[in-house]
Amino acid sequence: xxxxxxxxxxxxxxxRTHRGRNMTGQPALTTDDGKTYYWxxxxxxxxxxxxxxxxxxxxxxxxxxxxxxxxxPPDTWPKGYVRPVPRGxx
Numbered sequence: 001x002x003x004x005x006x007x008x009x010x011x012x013x014x015x016r017t018h019r020g021r022n023m024t025g026q027p028a029l030t031t032d033d034g035k036t037y038y039w040x041x042x043x044x045x046x047x048x049x050x051x052x053x054x055x056x057x058x059x060x061x062x063x064x065x066x067x068x069x070x071x072x073p074p075d076t077w078p079k080g081y082v083r084p085v086p087r088g089x090x
Contacts, residue, residue, distance in 0.1 A: 016058040026040060027039070036058040068084075
C-alpha cells in the first residue's frame with residue numbers, strides 16, 4: 001500500500017533551489033546568513049547587487065535575479081562560468 005510522502009523543509013529547499021537554477025540558468029550559491037542567490041562560479045557580485053538578488057526563498061531569489069539579469073540558456077553555460085548579463089544589454 002502506498003502512503004503519502006511529505007517532504008521535509010530541507011527537501012523542499014532543494015526542490016526550490018533546483019527550480020531557481022532552471023529559471024536563471026545560473027548555479028545557486030548561499031550567503032553567510034543563509035540567503036540564496038544565483039551567480040556564475042569564479043566571480044561574486046558586489047555587495048549592492050547581492051542585496052538586490054539574495055533571498056531566503058530560492059524561487060524569490062531567482063525572480064529577483066531575472067528582474068536585473070538575462071536568462072542564460074543551458075547550452076551557453078558549460079560549467080557555470082557565464083557571467084550574468086544585465087537586462088537590455090543582451
